[in-house]
Amino acid sequence: MGDNLMSLKNIPLSVPNLKGKEIEYVTKAIETEWVSTAGPYINDFEHEIAKYVGTKNAVACQxxxxGLHLALMTCGVKGGDEVIVPTLTFIAAVNPVKYVGAEPIFMDCDDSLTMDPEKLESFCINECEFINNILINKKTGKKIKAIIVVHVFGNMADMERIKPIADRYNLWIIEDATEALGTYYTEGIYKGKQAGTIGDIGVYSFNGNKIITTGGGGMIVSNNEDCLNQCRFLSTQAKNDTLYFVHDEIGYNYRMTNIQAALGLAQLEQLENFITVKEENYYEYQRLGIDLLPFRTNIRPNYWFYSYITKDRDNLLNNLINQGIQTRPVWKLIHSLKPYENCWSYEIDKAIYYYDHILNLPCSSNLSKDDVATVSKAILSY
Known part of the structure; x- marks a missing residue:
């Protein structure tokens, strides 16, 4: 079947779009010899990200x-604590919980693929006690300090329902908005609020497959200056005295380089155009008969990833790959992975369904209409 439908070229899943001023800015960074973890582009990139998302400030990181590791430490999460996390996410959203010696509690998703607020509330009510302003897991006796909310594939978690739950039980909210830069509410109490700016601390990623990229790199945002200052301090080896190299705490070499920041500035200038193209391609798939998973109706998503529901995931996946079309299943659920199989997972069922049925389709911001047509034809001809 695949031999008769071979596409004329390879169509990747999600690759960078580097057609702006990237070479100009990176060249300037090299010419001025500011290439490491200091330099004007880092400060400029932090300022422009904060301005774009509407926070007081931002801290660039590796x-x-x-960024999530620094956020957890800044929120005071430590060994013996617990953190509520989603099971349907990339493992990088959960591993930092282990970095600080805490334990994750895995939560199911709703139809947006993000954390289910009903099950979150049910867990807090039925499985925990709230004593002296601290949420205690009745089964383990441990303190639950925080929730990591992941905005999956550029969708927005239901922050209108999650935030009051966190407030009621005195839980820090760390927003993993690594996939959702540019996503914001268009109505409701958080109208105009960007993903990553509603909780206590938000984190973005600029990995090579993200909507904008610095090759690697991330950004921490918050309206809490104390949190940001602590993140910055810990990310620069916890240096108390920059001249005499005095370090009173264990720190980390987690800073972004000036070259990466130069790349990021050029990418940020194109972000809204990238979102426009990705939105157009999302609806072009729909027009051609590919029924993609919808985003929330009360947000402007960044349309980062497109999710297609199929009853024959693995066979369709292999068929498309054989035609030069890169697709992937959603991540294997974290609670089922070997490092986490003994952790508590709470009423996981919908995430299992989506794991079994989702394929992510090509969605780069430089994807052409012909590419969309090729992918659509291959799926409909399967």
């Missing part, structure tokens, strides 16, 4: 994973 990647989204390091």
């Amino acid at each position: 990647n989204g994973t390091s």
Whole structure:
């Protein structure tokens, strides 16, 4: 079947679009010899990201994973604590919980693929006690300190319902918005609020497959200056005295380089155009008969990834790959992976369904209409 439908070229899943001022800015960084973890582009990139998402400030870091690690430490999560996390996510959203010695509690998703607020509330009510302003897991006796909310594939988690739950039980909210830069509410109490700016701390990623990229790199945002200052301090080796190299705490080498920031500035200038193209391609798939999973109706998503529901995931996946069309299933659920199989997972069922049925289709911001037509024809001809 695949031999008769071979596409004329390879169509990747999600690759960078580097057609702006990337070479100009990176060249300037090299010419001025500011190439490492200091330089004007880092400060400029932090400022422009904060301005774009509407927070007081931002802290550039090595990647989204390091940003989540710093966020957890800044929120005071430590060994013996527990953190509520989704099971349907990339493992980098959960591993930092282990970095700080805490344990994850896995939560199911709803039809947006993000954390189910009904099950989150049910867990807090039925499985926990709230004593002296601290949420205690009745089964383990441990303190639950925080929730990591992941905005999956550019969709927005239901923050209108999750935030009051966190407030009621005195839980920090860390928003993993690594896939959702540019997604924001268009109505409701958070109208105009960007993904990553509603909780206590938000984290973005600029990995090579994200909507904008610095090759690697990440960004931490918050309206809490104390949190940001602590993240910045820990990310620069916890240096108390920059001249005499005094370090009173264990720190980390988690800073972004000036070259990466130069690349990021050029990418950020194109972000809204990238979103426009991705939205057009999302609806072009729909027009051609490919029924993609919808985004929330009360948001402007960034349309980062397109999710297609199929009853024959693996066979369709292999068929498309044989035609030069890169697709992938959704991540294997984290609670089922070997490092986490003994952790508590709470009423996981919908995430299992989506794991079994989702294929992500090509969605790059430089994807052409002909590419969309080729992918659509291959799926409909299967």
